[in-house]
Amino acid sequence: MTAVDHRPGAATASTTTPLTTEAPGPLQDAREQLRSAVELLGYDEGMFQMLAAPRREVTVSIPLRRDDGSVELLTGHRVQHNLSRGPAKGGLRFSPEVDLDEVRALAMWMTWKCALLDVPYGGAKGGVAIDPRRYSTSELERVTRRYTSEIMPVIGPTKDIPAPDIGTDEDTMAWMMDTFSVASGHTVLGVVTGKPVSLGGSLGRASATSRGVVYTALAALRHVGCEPTSATAAVQGFGKVGRGAARFLDEAGVRVLAVSDQYGGVHCADGLDLAALEAHVDETGTVTGFAGAQPVDQATLLALDVDLLVPAAVEGVLHADNAGSVRARVVVEGANGPTTTEADRLLEEQGVLVVPDILANAGGVVVSYFEWVQANQAYWWSEAEVEARLADRMASAWQQVLAESTRRQVPLRTAATCLAVRRVAEAHRQRGLYP
Numbered sequence: 001m002t003a004v005d006h007r008p009g010a011a012t013a014s015t016t017t018p019l020t021t022e023a024p025g026p027l028q029d030a031r032e033q034l035r036s037a038v039e040l041l042g043y044d045e046g047m048f049q050m051l052a053a054p055r056r057e058v059t060v061s062i063p064l065r066r067d068d069g070s071v072e073l074l075t076g077h078r079v080q081h082n083l084s085r086g087p088a089k090g091g092l093r094f095s096p097e098v099d100l101d102e103v104r105a106l107a108m109w110m111t112w113k114c115a116l117l118d119v120p121y122g123g124a125k126g127g128v129a130i131d132p133r134r135y136s137t138s139e140l141e142r143v144t145r146r147y148t149s150e151i152m153p154v155i156g157p158t159k160d161i162p163a164p165d166i167g168t169d170e171d172t173m174a175w176m177m178d179t180f181s182v183a184s185g186h187t188v189l190g191v192v193t194g195k196p197v198s199l200g201g202s203l204g205r206a207s208a209t210s211r212g213v214v215y216t217a218l219a220a221l222r223h224v225g226c227e228p229t230s231a232t233a234a235v236q237g238f239g240k241v242g243r244g245a246a247r248f249l250d251e252a253g254v255r256v257l258a259v260s261d262q263y264g265g266v267h268c269a270d271g272l273d274l275a276a277l278e279a280h281v282d283e284t285g286t287v288t289g290f291a292g293a294q295p296v297d298q299a300t301l302l303a304l305d306v307d308l309l310v311p312a313a314v315e316g317v318l319h320a321d322n323a324g325s326v327r328a329r330v331v332v333e334g335a336n337g338p339t340t341t342e343a344d345r346l347l348e349e350q351g352v353l354v355v356p357d358i359l360a361n362a363g364g365v366v367v368s369y370f371e372w373v374q375a376n377q378a379y380w381w382s383e384a385e386v387e388a389r390l391a392d393r394m395a396s397a398w399q400q401v402l403a404e405s406t407r408r409q410v411p412l413r414t415a416a417t418c419l420a421v422r423r424v425a426e427a428h429r430q431r432g433l434y435p
């Protein structure tokens with residue numbers, strides 16, 4: 001295990017982490033967003049450096065015995081970007097694209113998301129470079145358990161609390177919780193969130209990110225003068241976030257014309273029959289080949305003439321080369337980091353309202369917080385209670401971001417990042433620097 005370890009509250013920027021010269025990608029986008037917020041808030045370079053560098057990074061090797069007896073070596077990371085407002089919080093991603101810079105960016109966005117929604121956490125993210133579709137369930141369980149055991153020194157209910165992300169789910173969280181609990185000698189429900197409900201998960205957690213995306217989408221549509229019941233939408237990604245977002249949009253009366261996954265997309269000018277599409281996906285594992293629609297490629301889907309576009313797959317899908325063709329009036333970021341900095345500028349020039357990831361997809365971390373609170377108290381809330389509290393938090397965050405955007409005359413992303421960075425910087429200031 002290699003670790004760069006800075007104590008919470010300490011102001012040292014990592015000397016091994018380049019802060020200004022990294023290659024284009026999510027980390028550069030995240031740092032440019034931070035740079036804009038720091039400048040608007042009038043903070044100095046020291047504050048930028050401190051907030052741009054992760055507090056702690058752990059990279060581990062994960063030897064996996066495959067089902068055929070051969071051994072393969074995988075690499076995993078856990079990055080804790082900031083710990084000043086509480087334990088670190090963030091998902092665990094299983095994807096072949098995972099690298100340390102991606103995990104660093106995602107961890108930074110988690111810090112801002114937690115601060116913006118005022119949940120008492122810092123930000124973290126984990127990733128294992130693996131394509132989960134190529135491995136059996138028992139192989140994935142072994143990968144998860146070994147990864148958990150390698151990062152055990154830095155996680156725990158008061159240190160860092162993982163959750164599901166791309167390629168992971170409630171089963172992954174159950175294995176993590178069990179591995180941590182066995183090593184601790186007692187059951188530790190609060191070490192992860194997004195667990196199965198039967199194992200201390202929260203009612204309403206599985207749908208929380210999608211519900212939050214749709215709360216903000218409906219508010220944003222109304223904000224631009226578009227009544228949701230006469231609006232149309234396209235959703236990229238049909239996993240945990242995109243599938244629920246499409247369903248809840250449909251339930252709210254928005255006509256979802258197109259969706260896609262990594263294999264391709266489908267389009268129906270009259271609106272997709274979501275129930276039939278979900279049944280098709282349950283049977284085949286992909287939206288492609290759905291009889292009730294025409295095929296559509298990813299580029300065309302992003303440029304469809306719809307009111308609302310929800311990218312809910314991966315980072316960087318809206319970039320300098322395709323942002324000019326976006327015709328939606330509102331983009332609501334279900335995914336983390338789907339819009340590059342250059343695309344952000346172009347969309348603003350075109351008058352497209354972009355609801356940033358740290359607001360739009362924060363429903364997941366809000367209900368993760370509720371799950372952690374319930375687990376720590378061993379007292380469980382009803383689904384209606386979870387959803388009502390989530391709706392309150394999302395509505396309040398939307399209003400705060402809108403007000404900040406109006407006050408500063410800046411895009412929603414800059415406003416949201418400013419609000420979040422100010423809260424984190426305030427926590428640093430109040431805690432002071434440990435020598």
Ligand code: NAD
Nearest residue numbers: 165166167209237238239240241261262313335336361364
């Ligand atoms: P998931 O693995 O459940 O689903 C991902 C979906 O995206 C799949 O349908 C996959 O086929 C599709 N996809 C992948 N690459 C694609 C591409 N190039 N084009 C089109 N589709 C593609 O993952 P998820 O949990 O739904 O996460 C999606 C995004 O939402 C990620 O950016 C994640 O970080 C973010 N997010 C997730 C949560 C959560 O609670 N799961 C919370 C906040 C943010």
